[in-house]
Amino acid sequence: xxxxxxxxxxxxxxxxxxxxxxxRTAISGKEFLFWSLFWVLAAAAIxxxxxxxxxxxxxxxxxxxxxxxxxxxxxIAYVLFRIVVRLxxxxxxxxxxxxxxxxxxxxxxxxxxxxxxxxxxxxxxxIPSF
Numbered sequence: 001x002x003x004x005x006x007x008x009x010x011x012x013x014x015x016x017x018x019x020x021x022x023x024r025t026a027i028s029g030k031e032f033l034f035w036s037l038f039w040v041l042a043a044a045a046i047x048x049x050x051x052x053x054x055x056x057x058x059x060x061x062x063x064x065x066x067x068x069x070x071x072x073x074x075x076i077a078y079v080l081f082r083i084v085v086r087l088x089x090x091x092x093x094x095x096x097x098x099x100x101x102x103x104x105x106x107x108x109x110x111x112x113x114x115x116x117x118x119x120x121x122x123x124x125x126x127i128p129s130f
Contacts, residue, residue, distance in 0.1 A: 008047070
């Protein structure tokens with residue numbers, strides 16, 4: 001009973017945090033629905049643990065804990081996939097920005113070419129340039 005109370009309190013806090021992130025537009029509507037549904041189902045499994053057992057039997061899995069384990073594994077694999085896809089996109093975007101800067105901002109490549117030492121004019125072959 002104490003575990004259920006603590007776990008449900010944590011789930012309520014997590015749902016509040018998810019809602020806050022959605023209102024701040026830190027997560028999309030799809031992400032909000034996905035995580036809200038996940039945590040509501042987790043709360044339902046905690047409140048009615050026999051329901052998970054019945055669902056496992058219907059799906060042909062022996063125990064409810066096995067169903068929870070398999071579901072968690074699939075969820076972790078999906079989240080990992082999404083992270084890898086997002087990381088690849090970020091890497092491509094960074095490459096585009098760096099390529100653009102390298103081609104269109106040549107003064108960034110050699111910042112010493114404009115000012116040397118203490119700001120004195122550069123000389124070319126003994127002839128000062130102004």
